[in-house]
Amino acid sequence: MKTITLTRAHRLAGVAAMMLGSVAWSGAAFAQGASSTNAATANAASANAAGAQANNSRRGGGGGGSSGGGGSSSGGATDPGVRGGDPGAGGSLQGLNDTELSFFAGAKDVFQEVDAVPNGLGPRFNLDSCSGCHSQPAIGGSSPPTNPQVAIATAAGATNTVPSFITANGPVREARFVRNPDGSPDGSVHGLFVITGRSDAPGCNIKQPNFAAAVASNNVIFRIPTPLFGLGLVENVPDSALQASLAANAQQKRSLGISGHFNINGNDTTIARFGWKAQNKSLLLFAGEAYNVEMGITNDLFQTEREGDANCQFNATPESVVPLQAADLASPSASFQSDIELFSAFMRLTAPPTPASGAAAPVAQAASTTGQTAAAATQTTGTAGQTTGTASSASTPASTASTMVASAAADVSSVMTAAAGSSTAAQPASSSTTSGASVTRGSQVFTNIGCQACHTQTFTTTKSQLTGQSNVTIQPFSDFAVHDMGSGLADGVSQGTANGNEFRTAPLWGVGQRIFFLHDGRTKDLNVAIQQHASRGSEANTVINNYNMLPQTDRQSIINFLRSL
Amino acid sequence: MRISLYLGIAACLAGMGVVLHGAILSSRDAGFIQSNPEAASITDGGFVSDYFNLSYRLPDEWAEGLLGPPPSQSGYYVLGTWAPKGDFAGTIMVAAQDMFFEPDSSDDVKDIVALFRQVMSTVDGMTIDREPSQVSIAGHPGYRVDFSGVGLFRSMFAIEIRCHVVTFNLTTHDTELLASLAGSLDSLVPVRKESPDPVPECVKDYASENVVHRVEPQAVGTRSVSVPVRLIVAADGSVKHVHVIRASAVQARSIEDAVRQWKFKPYARQGHPVEVETGMVFNLKPASM
Numbered sequence: 001m002k003t004i005t006l007t008r009a010h011r012l013a014g015v016a017a018m019m020l021g022s023v024a025w026s027g028a029a030f031a032q033g034a035s036s037t038n039a040a041t042a043n044a045a046s047a048n049a050a051g052a053q054a055n056n057s058r059r060g061g062g063g064g065g066s067s068g069g070g071g072s073s074s075g076g077a078t079d080p081g082v083r084g085g086d087p088g089a090g091g092s093l094q095g096l097n098d099t100e101l102s103f104f105a106g107a108k109d110v111f112q113e114v115d116a117v118p119n120g121l122g123p124r125f126n127l128d129s130c131s132g133c134h135s136q137p138a139i140g141g142s143s144p145p146t147n148p149q150v151a152i153a154t155a156a157g158a159t160n161t162v163p164s165f166i167t168a169n170g171p172v173r174e175a176r177f178v179r180n181p182d183g184s185p186d187g188s189v190h191g192l193f194v195i196t197g198r199s200d201a202p203g204c205n206i207k208q209p210n211f212a213a214a215v216a217s218n219n220v221i222f223r224i225p226t227p228l229f230g231l232g233l234v235e236n237v238p239d240s241a242l243q244a245s246l247a248a249n250a251q252q253k254r255s256l257g258i259s260g261h262f263n264i265n266g267n268d269t270t271i272a273r274f275g276w277k278a279q280n281k282s283l284l285l286f287a288g289e290a291y292n293v294e295m296g297i298t299n300d301l302f303q304t305e306r307e308g309d310a311n312c313q314f315n316a317t318p319e320s321v322v323p324l325q326a327a328d329l330a331s332p333s334a335s336f337q338s339d340i341e342l343f344s345a346f347m348r349l350t351a352p353p354t355p356a357s358g359a360a361a362p363v364a365q366a367a368s369t370t371g372q373t374a375a376a377a378t379q380t381t382g383t384a385g386q387t388t389g390t391a392s393s394a395s396t397p398a399s400t401a402s403t404m405v406a407s408a409a410a411d412v413s414s415v416m417t418a419a420a421g422s423s424t425a426a427q428p429a430s431s432s433t434t435s436g437a438s439v440t441r442g443s444q445v446f447t448n449i450g451c452q453a454c455h456t457q458t459f460t461t462t463k464s465q466l467t468g469q470s471n472v473t474i475q476p477f478s479d480f481a482v483h484d485m486g487s488g489l490a491d492g493v494s495q496g497t498a499n500g501n502e503f504r505t506a507p508l509w510g511v512g513q514r515i516f517f518l519h520d521g522r523t524k525d526l527n528v529a530i531q532q533h534a535s536r537g538s539e540a541n542t543v544i545n546n547y548n549m550l551p552q553t554d555r556q557s558i559i560n561f562l563r564s565l
Numbered sequence: 566m567r568i569s570l571y572l573g574i575a576a577c578l579a580g581m582g583v584v585l586h587g588a589i590l591s592s593r594d595a596g597f598i599q600s601n602p603e604a605a606s607i608t609d610g611g612f613v614s615d616y617f618n619l620s621y622r623l624p625d626e627w628a629e630g631l632l633g634p635p636p637s638q639s640g641y642y643v644l645g646t647w648a649p650k651g652d653f654a655g656t657i658m659v660a661a662q663d664m665f666f667e668p669d670s671s672d673d674v675k676d677i678v679a680l681f682r683q684v685m686s687t688v689d690g691m692t693i694d695r696e697p698s699q700v701s702i703a704g705h706p707g708y709r710v711d712f713s714g715v716g717l718f719r720s721m722f723a724i725e726i727r728c729h730v731v732t733f734n735l736t737t738h739d740t741e742l743l744a745s746l747a748g749s750l751d752s753l754v755p756v757r758k759e760s761p762d763p764v765p766e767c768v769k770d771y772a773s774e775n776v777v778h779r780v781e782p783q784a785v786g787t788r789s790v791s792v793p794v795r796l797i798v799a800a801d802g803s804v805k806h807v808h809v810i811r812a813s814a815v816q817a818r819s820i821e822d823a824v825r826q827w828k829f830k831p832y833a834r835q836g837h838p839v840e841v842e843t844g845m846v847f848n849l850k851p852a853s854m
Contacts, residue, residue, distance in 0.1 A: 250668055251681040252688070255721055255734050257646070257658055259637030266788040266851075444690045448714040484634035497790070501634075534631060541631045541646060542734070545656045546717060549738050554715060 077555035079526040082137070083512040083563050088354030089229050090138025095468020099333070100349065106334030107346040112139060113339075116156065117200040120297035120319030123305070123312035124191030124206070126174050127152055128295065130343060133172045133225040137513040140228040140350050143171040145515055149192060159197040163211040165222060166192065171521030173222040174294065177214055178492045187493040189293045190220075195312065204312035221491040223276055224521035227510055230352030231274065233474045234507075235283055236461040239271045242480055245456050256450045257542040260481040263496040263504070272496060273480040276519045278504035279495035287343035291320065299340045349466070352474055353510030356439070356564040435560070442561025445554045449546035454479050454505040454539075477508035477565070488535025489518065501537060512563040526559050601795075601808045602661055602729065603636050605644045612645055613756055617661070617726045618764075619703075620756040626650055633660075636810045640666035640793050640844070644731075655737030657746065661729045663810070665769050665844030666793045674725045678708040681721065690714040702733075703753035711743075718743045722750060727842065728767035764842075765797050766834060771843035777802070778828035782819040784850040792816055792847045794824070800838040802829040812849075820847055 092104040112131040115121045121128055131139045132148045150168050153160040165173060177186040190209045195201035214220035246260065253259065262271040263278035274280040280289065288301030298305055298318040305317060326335040334342060446452060455477040464470045482502040492500040503519060511517075517529035534544035547555060600615040613620045623629070628650045633643025640663025647657045662677075671677045678697045686693050695711035700722060707724035718740050722733040733750060737743045790812065797806040807824050809817035832841035 247668055249684055251677065252684050254641055254660060254662055255658075255681065255719075255732065257633050257643045257660060259634065259639065259641045261638050269789070445715045448688055448690045449717065486631070486634075497788070536632045537634050538631065539634045541633065542656065542658050542736075545630070545646075545648065545653075546736060548653050549655070549717060549736070551716060 076552040077527045077559050079524075079528075079559055080563055081524075082515055083356060085356075086354075087137035087141075087513060089351070089510060089513070090140050091351050092349050093232065093351045093466065093469060096349065097467045099331075100467055102331040103334050103345060104349040106329040106331035107337075107342040107349065108139065109329065110334075110339055110342040111346045115295060115297060117195050117198060117314055120295070120315055122191075122193075122195035122198075122201065122296040123204060123307040123309060124194055125296040126189075126192050126294045127172070128155075130290075130295075133294070134228055136515055137510075140346065141510070142225045142227045142514050143516050143521060145169065147172055149173070153193055156198040156200060158193065158195065160193040160208055163192060163208075164215060165211070165220075171224045171516040173224055173521060175209075175211065175214070175220050175222055176491070176493055177209075178219050178221060185494070187495070191293075191296065191306075194307075201312065201314065204309070204314075206307060206309050206312055221493060222520035224516055224519065226274075226276060227353070227507075227514070228347045229350050229510055230474060230476065231283055232348030232350065232466070233352065233461050233469065233472055234273060234459075234476060234480070235348065236464050236469065236472075237459045237474075237480075238462045241459055241462075242271055242273075245459065246479055246481055249453055252450070253453050255542075256453055258450075258453050258483065258539045260454065260479065260483040260505075260539065261497070262480070263482050263498045266496070271480065273504070275495075276503055276506075277493075277495045277498035278480060278482055279498060283344040283347045284340060287340040287347070291340055291343070297339075300338055301340060352476070353513065353565070355475075355509070356512065438557045438560045439564045440561075441554070442557035442559070442564075445550065446558050446561055449550065450543040451547075451558075452477075453543070454481070454483060455508050456505075475509060477511075478505040480507075481505060483539045484537055485533065485540065486535035486538025488532055488538070490537075491519065508562065508565055510565065512565045526562055527555070530558075602642050602644070602663070614644060615756060617644075617729070617731055618756050619659075619726075619731070620754060623647060627657075630656065630658075633658075638666075638791065638793060638811050639663075639668050640729075640795075640810055654739055655735065655742050655746065658734040658736075659731065660734065661726075661731045663793070663795070663844065664725075664728045664730060665795070666810075666846070667730075674723050674730050675708060677730055678710055678721070678723050681723075682710045682712075685710075685712050688714065694718070695720075702750050703755070709747070720747050722747070727764060728769065728844075763839070765840035766832065767842045768832065769843065770845075771798070771832065771841055772796070772829070772845045775830040775832075776827055777830055778826070780823045780826040782823040782847060782849060784852045785815045785819045786813060786849065786851050788851050790816065790849050792820060792849055793844065794820060794847060795842065795844045796824060798829045798832065798841045798843070800831060800840055802831045804829070805840065816849055819849070 092101055096104065111134075112129065114129045114132075116128070127133055127149055132152075133143065134140050135144045136142050147166060147168055147170055149166050149172055150162055152158075153162045153166075163175070165175070173192075174189050175192060176189050180186045190211075192208070192211075194204070194206050194208055196204050196206055198204075211220065242262065246262070263273075264270070265272045265281045267281075270281070272278050272281040274283065274286045280286040285301060288299050291297045291299050292302035292306065296306070297320050299320040300318060300322065303318045305313065320339045322338045322341075323336060326332065329335040334345070337345070446455075456479040457475050457477055459474055459476065461469060461472045461474065464472075482498040482504050484499075484501045485503050486501065489503065490501040494500050498504070506518075511526070515524055517523050517526065518532055523529050523532070530547060531544065533540035535541075538544075547558070550558075602614070602616045604616060605612065605614040605619075612623065626649055627647050630646035630648045633646060636642050642661045642663075644659040644661055645657075646659075649655065664671075667677075669677070669680060671680060675697075682693060682697050685691050691712055691714040693710070693712050695709065697708045697710045700707050700709045702722060702724050705724040705726065707722055709720060709722050711718070711720045713719060716738055718737055720735045720743055722735075724731050735743055735746045737746065792812040793810040795808040795810065796804055799805040804825050804827050807821045809820050812820065829841075831838040833839070
């Protein structure tokens, strides 16, 4: 991006960018190198059409099947689809002071900037802004309903062919090749598009990778953008808390076939926790790597152009650096930050997603056919994504377990209203009370059958530099460990200590408002996503067996609960 | 922990609602000491674990489920999963935890079951239906705990074999089926009717003070990694068998090549040298450091 810029005129253009799963270069500090591995059978291009009914293929390899869609019925439970109403996401952490809020605003603006070649875009890239990929249900989220990668393919005169796995209504995707032509492991991101033909890239004549051949030879896998909400709080959970959590219910895990381990950073031996395989140690690293890999913009962390063709070099490198003169941002401090610092600041200062308010409310009865009754009524899980304990920051009013983000909560009845409108098999939602009961019951069933063994609900942050963010209780529903997810989800890409079969437990906060699920966005249907957890070699097989033994109403309750998050 | 186990067991899960077909698997008498826990197999319709000396023939209406994950870094194994071919009425999952690498530092199976009971009692909506109680499975003392919630009825049986806690985890939505599956554990039979050699004595941390000649593994790979390893020391102190539980192929080769050169002080029981099985963790450095 621009070297020492006086202005950031290209910013604030309103749209897009991406930090998908991320690659990190093996030689870089803190990065977890990516390579494909023969230890796993890569699901490769089959993921494009996957979405299995794993319960019907116990002896098979998993994977396969048909892609689901929001509002469809699968396995007897119906995903009502994306929860409507207020996004309840995209804003700043509650409790920040004015300086921090101003900094957040400046960072968010830069996060939405759209870049062209003079700003550093390319020579190879996947999109031209961060927020283009991270925009559902709000800036900082995941893949939007309309894929901006289709339009960018031919923007500014470019002549790119849109690969077959990129569709207008499909997920934003990055592509990784599993193997090199000589058969050795690859695993790195291959940019979908080139700047060839663009009016701002005269003389550049490089070609896109041959994705058609990669698809035909089953040599390409995909990743979709991970949501960024609340990551500053995740960043501030101490390793000791994660380790204690993993050990706390180890006995229960072992009765379920679950083990898991952390992706330990090779440089400082602490837990890496960001990205689909927890391959990125820090938000700054996450931002720097994505800026280079997804947008082609070299920066302070990743200084070198990945594409070396001399005819396609239009800028001095690194293209984005710390400005020595103030940019035109409202925040004075933000004006002297590099783009990747601002991207990481945006992630650090963004509030967790807000669950539907009804999920927190006690209800009169639980929807169940199993004889379990009002025991669920006092369940209090699924409350706000961010609460705070006794604040240690002097500038923050002390508050004991007070809810910080409930004000933006959507009504849980919208979950069931959507379900009722799209379902022929799901339980009817006659009232918001019933809806609340189903969601509450779903929370209990989710815990009881073992989902929470990995999708750990609650953590508490340690002392924070940010105002009001110390000792904050969060509910990410992830243990941030990596687990073997079996042949059906395996992508054959090894990153850090996560092998080709392993993925980080996907945080479930905000899942109610996401469109695409699993690392490659293979389905829009939560029930399909659940079933995809089971395949040959997966640690989740026993839990999915438990799920499949549940009565239909309880499976529906779990779906409703998830859509309330 | 010092436990000597002479195995004369095997498993055969059958019971009400499930019908055994054919005879029990024939005796086997070779190669068991060198086998590894994860080497359980389905042969001629029967489940066989040479390492744990467990065997049973799958009931007619039950079939092998999805394969479990590979061994974990803490020595946890999913040995097998079974479910009915028809209605998805229940599952059996057999697992093992290597007590040498037990993350909870629990000393014996009783403690482990008690801790499991405590954890499950805190799960929302879970009821402990049967407190941990002593049972005998194929001559092995063990413990059973039953629990239920959200319409699923579950039972865990735990026994100890070669310093591993082997668990049978039964789950159904039918209490009668759970009872029949639990009852079927009485019909366990051994892989080897007569064992020609005793199973090695298992001794935790034997390698920490009894190595008389040690060769360090070569640094390999690109990162530091902790690798759990089980090994069997022959009566003369030489290394008879090395089992690298979880590592890349190149890491495993490095460790195996080194450890096979080790010499131990022979282990004696009642004045007679015997084979001993122990475990240790190697902290491998990357080649680049």
